[in-house]
Amino acid sequence: METELKLGLSAADLPRLLAHPLLTQAGDTQRLLNTYFDTPDLALQQRRMAVRERLAGDQWLLTVKTAGQSQNGLSRRQEWEGPTTPGALQFDALVDDATLAQDLMTLRPDLRALFCTDFERQRWVITHDGARIEVALDQGRIHVPGTDLSEPLLELELELLSGPESTLMLLADVLRQTPQGPVTLAPSDASKAQRGMALWVQR
Numbered sequence: 001m002e003t004e005l006k007l008g009l010s011a012a013d014l015p016r017l018l019a020h021p022l023l024t025q026a027g028d029t030q031r032l033l034n035t036y037f038d039t040p041d042l043a044l045q046q047r048r049m050a051v052r053e054r055l056a057g058d059q060w061l062l063t064v065k066t067a068g069q070s071q072n073g074l075s076r077r078q079e080w081e082g083p084t085t086p087g088a089l090q091f092d093a094l095v096d097d098a099t100l101a102q103d104l105m106t107l108r109p110d111l112r113a114l115f116c117t118d119f120e121r122q123r124w125v126i127t128h129d130g131a132r133i134e135v136a137l138d139q140g141r142i143h144v145p146g147t148d149l150s151e152p153l154l155e156l157e158l159e160l161l162s163g164p165e166s167t168l169m170l171l172a173d174v175l176r177q178t179p180q181g182p183v184t185l186a187p188s189d190a191s192k193a194q195r196g197m198a199l200w201v202q203r
Contacts, residue, residue, distance in 0.1 A: 002079040004159040005168040007185040016180040027124040034117045039110040050193035060084050073187025115144045115196035128171045131163025142196050149199045
């Protein structure tokens with residue numbers, strides 16, 4: 001189960017955010033290339049699911065995310081992720097929910113690559129108020145291959161690793177106040193997959 005708080009921010013606020021005392025030590029930085037899949041009739045979107053292949057460094061990962069719930073930027077959903085071979089989409093080796101795994105394997109012959117995200121992630125792990133939280137700053141773009149459809153991607157994700165869920169909101173409030181002035185971090189319920197799909201339907 002993944003529990004995270006997604007926050008949008010502006011490029012103008014970025015220098016102030018990166019000067020925040022909690023983020024001054026260098027975080028891990030990694031480029032992530034992601035391709036999202038669905039069937040021609042958008043069977044996964046209808047179930048509010050996402051299937052993604054990710055290249056992280058030199059490792060390929062397959063990810064399945066279920067619908068879950070998202071309110072005021074806070075989402076809770078099931079997620080499975082593991083090593084893969086590009087194009088294999090071997091859901092039965094990844095998903096431990098037998099019914100879901102079989103459904104995905106049935107859909108597999110019809111899955112097509114629809115859109116991509118390409119971004120750099122800076123990552124910090126912070127202990128705050130008895131919780132461990134991964135802070136991830138994503139900067140890049142969402143695009144539909146073979147078209148001119150593209151939009152910038154700039155967002156902050158706070159993922160709960162351990163501890164009380166309420167700490168996510170508390171940490172967001174702390175990050176909004178920096179020595180250089182306040183930063184606008186607006187809760188967002190739109191996932192990268194939802195934003196990519198909104199672009200794809202414009203083609």
